[in-house]
Amino acid sequence: MGFSPRSGSQTDMDQFVRYAQAAERGKVQLLFIADTPVLDVDLDHHAPHHMVDPLLILTVLARETERIGLVTTASTTFTEPYNLARQFKALDVISHGRAGWNAVTTSDPAAAANFGATIPPRAEKYERAHEVIQIVQALWGSWEKDAWLLDVNGKRFADMDKIQPVNLQGKHTASRGPLPIPPSEQGQPVIFQAGGGSYGLELAGRYASGVYANPYTIEDAQTQRQVLGDAAKRAGRDPDEVKMLAGFMPTIAPSRQAALQRRRFLDEVVDLNQRVRYLGAMIGLPLGPAQLDEPLTADQLADAKPSPHDPRSDRALAVAREGWTLRDVLAHGVIDYHPVVAGTATDVADHMQQWFEAGACDGYSIAVDSYHDGFVDQVVPILQERGLFHDDYEGPTLRENLGAHEQYGLDPRLTTPARQ
Template identity: 35%
Template sequence: MSGKPQRNVHLNVFLRATGHHAGAWRHPDSHPELEHDIEYLAHLTRIAERGKLDSVFLADGYAGRGSKLEPFTQLSALAALTDHIGFIATVGTVYNEPFHVARQFASLDHISGGRAGWNIVTGAGSAAHNFSRDEHPEHAQRYESGEEFVEVVKQLWDSWEDDALVFDKARGVQIAPDRVHEINFKGHTYSVKGPINIPRPPQGYPVLVQAGSSEAGRELAAKTAEVIFTAQQTFGAGQEFYADVKGRLAKYGRTADQLVILPGFAPIVADTEAEARDIEQELHSYVDTKRALNELSERFEVNLNDYDLDDPVPVDRAKAAEAFNGIRSRQEVVIDAARRENFTIRQLLHRSNGGHGHITFTGSVLQAADFIEQWFRNYAADGFNVLPQLFPTGLETFVDKVVPELQNRGLFRTEYEGTTLRENLGLARPANTRHHSSAAADRPAG
């Protein structure tokens, strides 16, 4: 009998005040006016924690007219109001400096007791005009400098040995000076002396998350990431992506259990499929179809408003990923799903309305559990990044009904495995191999 631990589903929830359906904010059950209310956001987070979910996740950006709280501020507040759930913040590399990001994530990890994660993005949309720059870097340049950025951050976290804080009152020494080190990093983009001015994070490194599915994104994930948020919309595409990325790990000396793959999953769930369909139709009724088609048309060389809704999606007129002014990998998976499933424009519109290009699902509690089990057992996913299409009711239904069904099937935890996000994800705490101290670098992360 193998001593290998049982593989379990991992579930993250993509936190949003009203829901991930385009019409959710207009639904009577949603609360768009509470988008910046920390008590309401804490209420949502506690629902997720009640369901023993691994973490909550915040997207972020530096341009546009969206209204959202800054992630570090929000997640630090939520960390103080919860006990077990992890916190993953999106922070881009293009419009930040490695020292700031290293310090902010180390702080969040200390504040939360080891529950922080970093969703590493290079920046799909330009914010150059907000940062005294003339233009947004090209895709290849963003990935090259982004990889260097992450390396600098990791070296800064390692600039403190694990036992650097001694608090020796008798000798009058708080920090052992020989256990804090300059990094003197000099690369193509960054030159950083160090050290950072905060001790090494409780987890060693906050969990490293990556959210791209392009060729460059897959390679970066295989080399660096510990969790990958992805957007494959069909079971076949999920299996292909899973096998491809896991198959790249060995050349970096990594094993399959060192990377957790979580496709986005945007569910509408009710006790029966008919009830779920009613919720779906109501949400669709709140969407301005013409405006939504205009936005969806940005992925094509034609205006979809010129077609009948029940016409096939003109996949032959889709823009190439390289020509799409957005997340290139998302363009690929959206068009791939339309091609594989022979979508009509109406079906593509509804999927776009419901999950930002992620898997959309409408059905009963048992059907939702079946869907998750199929993808998980057949190696199309290690779990899901859950995007309820309506908050708070969609999250409550998922936590109070779908999660117990997964637990009954032996697929999901009934208690948290540990006190840190790493422990709950089954990820080891990275040793400080640059500056190995007398303290056991592999000590528990809590």
């Protein structure tokens, strides 16, 4: 199970520390900070997404926590493998084996422009991603596990015969190596992946131990999990090695009505005018801000049709048919990118139990709301009482706590070539 911060002061490290320590108190396996290398929102109307480099934030958190995993995103498209390998291995050593890398490609042209480049064709972008991940893993394994001697008196710090260059040359990138960093307590960072499509699925199936997924229904999640397992099999791996983490967004309050009121309050900081128009596109109606505090009319309900291209549309129309104002329809979370559970701690626990027991996921990526309260102290005890969540960490490293397979350097099982 992983936590993802959503908003608040993006430059207040004390707040990040409080948040991470609370999650660790709840025995949450990892903290995930997303990243996009671009200013991607209008700050006149939206809270910022990523203001501080997440690797620096996680380095701060590594010194203020003991067990929780520390995972962030870094692009394979515009970052060289040596930089990635060094930065994440450094975080892994600093945190004593708790680092993870969410390896993704970049698709935003504005982000590409920050690197003086354009987005390459999709096939080329993923071809480079395979090269980057393989070179990074080789660099992580460029020290044998017992190479680090640290014999200060004998002035022999490492056995140089056990530290070797990798000398890898691909079509798009290369590295000689080795890294100047010894193994961590878990050997090397754990790889995660996020992103859909056949190319992203192959990337996840070959390399990832955890996959961030965005299913909106149990049926969709079951399908995604099966397809992910099939991709792992094709790569020569055990499907159980790839854990699918389904995202959802809880808002916890003493009652469902209080939770809905809380979400209305949180929505005051977002651009509801834009969101109501988006809602209209989902259900086939020209909606605008003038109708925010009114429900759909009988004529509108008769004309409304859920978009076949958006899995959230059926629920959006179903909530609208209950007679809520459009402001309240939006407060139900019908256009959020994860399922929203607005209710009591028991409601949230029930959602998690239902999905897990249906085989819809291996765990969760939880984007808690801006209050950052309720989950650890209210939901976790319910899950523990039901025998669905552990009472303590399995060990000191992320690899142990995620149940990830042991790996150091390149995975020797990946003998079949990646898609070209």
